[in-house]
Amino acid sequence: MNYQEIASKAKTEWDEMTNGRVPLIRIGTAMCGHAAGAFRVLETLKEYMETKGIEANVQEVGCLGLCYAEPLVDIKKPGKSRLFFNNVGPEDISQIIDEYLVSDGYPKEKVFGYLGEEGPQDDEASLESMPGMRLQNRIALRNAGHTSPYDINQYIANGGYSGLNKALSNMSPTDVIDEVKNSGLRGRGGAAFPTGVKWSFLVGSPGPTKYILCNCEEGDPGAYNDKGILESDPHTLLEGLAIAGYATGASNGVVFIRHGHDGPINRTEKAIEQAYESGLLGENILGTDFSFDIEVALTGESYVAGEETALMEAVEGKRSMPRYRPPFPAAFGVWGKPSNINNVKSLSYAPEIISRGADWFSSIGVNQSTGTAIVCLSGDVNRPGLYEVPMGLTLGEVIDDLGGGVSNDGQLKLLQTGGPLGGVLGPDSKDIHIDFDEMRSAGAIFGSGGIIVGSDRVCAVDLTRVLVAFCQFESCGKCFPCRLGMEHLLEIVERIANYESKPGDMDLMKSVGGTMEAGSLCGHGQLGFGPIRSAITHFEEDFRLHIEEDRCPTGSCDRSKIVPKNTRPYATDHVIGE
Amino acid sequence: MTTEKDNLRTSIKEAIDSQKRPTVTVLSSLLAIQDSIGYIPEEAIEEVAVHSNTSINSVFGVASFYPNFRFTPPGEHSVEVCWGPTCHLKGSTEILEIVLAKLGLVSEGDTEDGKVSFRFNTCLGACSQAPVLSLDHELYGNVDSDMAEKLLGDLDQNKTTH
Numbered sequence: 001m002n003y004q005e006i007a008s009k010a011k012t013e014w015d016e017m018t019n020g021r022v023p024l025i026r027i028g029t030a031m032c033g034h035a036a037g038a039f040r041v042l043e044t045l046k047e048y049m050e051t052k053g054i055e056a057n058v059q060e061v062g063c064l065g066l067c068y069a070e071p072l073v074d075i076k077k078p079g080k081s082r083l084f085f086n087n088v089g090p091e092d093i094s095q096i097i098d099e100y101l102v103s104d105g106y107p108k109e110k111v112f113g114y115l116g117e118e119g120p121q122d123d124e125a126s127l128e129s130m131p132g133m134r135l136q137n138r139i140a141l142r143n144a145g146h147t148s149p150y151d152i153n154q155y156i157a158n159g160g161y162s163g164l165n166k167a168l169s170n171m172s173p174t175d176v177i178d179e180v181k182n183s184g185l186r187g188r189g190g191a192a193f194p195t196g197v198k199w200s201f202l203v204g205s206p207g208p209t210k211y212i213l214c215n216c217e218e219g220d221p222g223a224y225n226d227k228g229i230l231e232s233d234p235h236t237l238l239e240g241l242a243i244a245g246y247a248t249g250a251s252n253g254v255v256f257i258r259h260g261h262d263g264p265i266n267r268t269e270k271a272i273e274q275a276y277e278s279g280l281l282g283e284n285i286l287g288t289d290f291s292f293d294i295e296v297a298l299t300g301e302s303y304v305a306g307e308e309t310a311l312m313e314a315v316e317g318k319r320s321m322p323r324y325r326p327p328f329p330a331a332f333g334v335w336g337k338p339s340n341i342n343n344v345k346s347l348s349y350a351p352e353i354i355s356r357g358a359d360w361f362s363s364i365g366v367n368q369s370t371g372t373a374i375v376c377l378s379g380d381v382n383r384p385g386l387y388e389v390p391m392g393l394t395l396g397e398v399i400d401d402l403g404g405g406v407s408n409d410g411q412l413k414l415l416q417t418g419g420p421l422g423g424v425l426g427p428d429s430k431d432i433h434i435d436f437d438e439m440r441s442a443g444a445i446f447g448s449g450g451i452i453v454g455s456d457r458v459c460a461v462d463l464t465r466v467l468v469a470f471c472q473f474e475s476c477g478k479c480f481p482c483r484l485g486m487e488h489l490l491e492i493v494e495r496i497a498n499y500e501s502k503p504g505d506m507d508l509m510k511s512v513g514g515t516m517e518a519g520s521l522c523g524h525g526q527l528g529f530g531p532i533r534s535a536i537t538h539f540e541e542d543f544r545l546h547i548e549e550d551r552c553p554t555g556s557c558d559r560s561k562i563v564p565k566n567t568r569p570y571a572t573d574h575v576i577g578e
Numbered sequence: 579m580t581t582e583k584d585n586l587r588t589s590i591k592e593a594i595d596s597q598k599r600p601t602v603t604v605l606s607s608l609l610a611i612q613d614s615i616g617y618i619p620e621e622a623i624e625e626v627a628v629h630s631n632t633s634i635n636s637v638f639g640v641a642s643f644y645p646n647f648r649f650t651p652p653g654e655h656s657v658e659v660c661w662g663p664t665c666h667l668k669g670s671t672e673i674l675e676i677v678l679a680k681l682g683l684v685s686e687g688d689t690e691d692g693k694v695s696f697r698f699n700t701c702l703g704a705c706s707q708a709p710v711l712s713l714d715h716e717l718y719g720n721v722d723s724d725m726a727e728k729l730l731g732d733l734d735q736n737k738t739t740h
Binding site for chain 2: 031032034035036037039067068070218219220221222223224227259260261262295296297298299300301302303314315316317318319320376377378379380384385386416420450452454458462463466467470473474476559
């Protein structure tokens with residue numbers, strides 16, 4: 001079948017589903033929905049409809065971005081707009097079904113808002129008018145919350161795989177790379193390296209076997225956007241991977257996910273299976289001479305496995321420890337073959353960049369940061385969520401407009417951005433724009449998009465201790481400056497937090513940090529001192545109080561804090577054969 | 579007559595052979611075994627070494643590197659509490675205290691009766707619902723002390739009825 005045939009069949013199915021005879025019920029079951037109890041709601045809903053003998057099409061969807069409203073139940077009755085019920089518990093199901101599906105009313109107090117051209121049924125608010133939606137410009141997450149991740153036809157009906165079709169039928173590989181270069185897309189994994197330039201490194205490498213690796217290790221606490229894309233709309237990643245494969249002449253794609261994250265794993269594998277069945281992966285894609293295979297590889301729990309060379313080690317089934325460079329991955333990558341590593345988000349933009357053009361993408365954003373930022377907003381805010389907004393918004397707009405301000409009427413004290421190796425910013429950071437370069441010069445990074453908000457009840461020393469404990473726990477152990485340095489840093493920060501600091505501790509930390517920076521192979525050791533450096537810069541007073549006055553400004557260090565330490569099993573004395 | 583050890587080896591071999599992903603490695607085999615029988619016994623290390631044509635030491639090197647592998651049979655129930663920065667800011671310390679006290683533990687490990695296995699988790703991936711607790715792989719978000727008490731209390735009920 002050619003693309004037009006596939007697309008028209010998918011479109012007919014979609015129209016039948018969204019405006020058919022029976023109501024369409026969508027429930028968000030991405031990780032945010034899952035943790036809020038969506039699967040318990042889904043189960044109750046299915047049971048209740050069965051007992052009542054009500055016919056409806058029930059679909060699991062991903063995250064609309066409004067995690068604070070999960071579990072969200074979205075009901076589309078024929079001829080009516082979509083009506084959303086928020087924070088639904090299993091106990092609310094009977095009332096919602098009885099009033100809205102059996103009769104024609106609905107429990108007003110449980111309604112969140114509506115979405116759709118048909119307009120409101122009463123005085124309910126439009127989701128699009130809410131700041132959490134209005135400020136968003138969803139590109140990578142365009143289908144999240146709207147289509148089922150388990151159904152390739154829902155993706156195709158919404159323009160899916162048209163970017164790949166366009167690339168294969170109208171563009172040369174060089175055209176594709178130029179388009180991505182011109183779009184200004186920069187890698188969303190943390191380093192912000194131009195994606196088109198990265199792809200071009202692989203072009204000249206000898207084939208026929210070349211790999212495009214997609215990194216969804218996402219071990220950063222505070223970041224969930226990669227998992228969010230895979231759980232909400234895995235096909236946008238697969239299409240992006242295939243486009244990257246065509247552009248670079250690669251033969252294989254590998255999606256690298258952490259073991260245990262079953263939502264992203266299962267949905268991606270199902271999507272791969274469906275893409276093969278539809279002829280969108282495998283031999284001679286869409287009847288052209290381009291062939292491309294994708295598989296999923298799992299890693300054990302290891303933050304460092306997100307580093308590109310450590311990732312390749314893990315794909316090969318070894319300990320995820322970084323390799324020496326050179327040779328660089330484009331020359332000698334996974335299994336010794338030329339490889340190119342991209343983040344989920346970077347690849348997920350590719351389909352829309354190809355369909356809508358580089359100019360469209362580069363018109364969004366600011367300066368050298370084009371496109372959107374996929375922000376994982378968590379911590380002390382009223383509306384935590386997964387928001388895709390144009391680059392260039394200020395951190396203040398993110399916290400106040402998207403996030404609804406600091407929770408519990410608190411004052412903003414700190415922001416932790418860019419993952420545990422990123423930085424800590426102070427309350428004066430509200431005017432900083434989400435711009436890769438501006439954030440870097442402010443001493444933080446945008447990184448992979450995590451923004452953790454801390455109110456004035458948070459102690460900077462306490463937070464620093466958790467960040468350092470994480471980095472110590474996750475050091476892979478290959479380079480001793482990182483392995484031992486992290487342990488020293490944790491020891492010192494704990495001393496300070498326990499009011500037992502010794503004279504010279506602050507200088508000692510800086511000296512250890514300098515050694516780590518100079519003597520570590522990968523970013524984990526090189527950047528591991530970053531959180532402490534930025535915390536000391538912005539919260540000198542918090543540190544001073546602990547050191548000189550033996551007190552914590554918020555009292556949180558007075559309680560004994562359980563922070564896991566040295567629990568990595570390589571410290572065990574278990575010996576095989578004894 | 580087959581012994582328990584033979585049965586264990588059979589399940590391990592089945593787990594290795596039933597992997598569906600095209601690329602099989604030492605790590606993928608170990609993950610498949612842990613998914614299937616819940617832990618990595620010495621027999622698993624040996625079988626993976628034979629299957630992958632490598633040494634026992636290098637297989638154990640991989641198994642001991644990743645903290646999700648365990649070397650003893652797990653309890654019937656698993657409890658994990660996230661201690662990532664967001665969960666920490668949102669009160670995971672209190673949740674950890676309750677969970678540890680309820681289970682009679684001071685850190686990671688199994689309860690005395692071997693029924694419940696407890697682990698710290700660096701990020702369960704649902705930071706927007708922090709603090710997060712995982713009970714038998716079901717996620718619970720916005721956990722407060724009452725909810726933690728109740729979830730662990732329900733586990734007690736389960737333990738006695740089993």
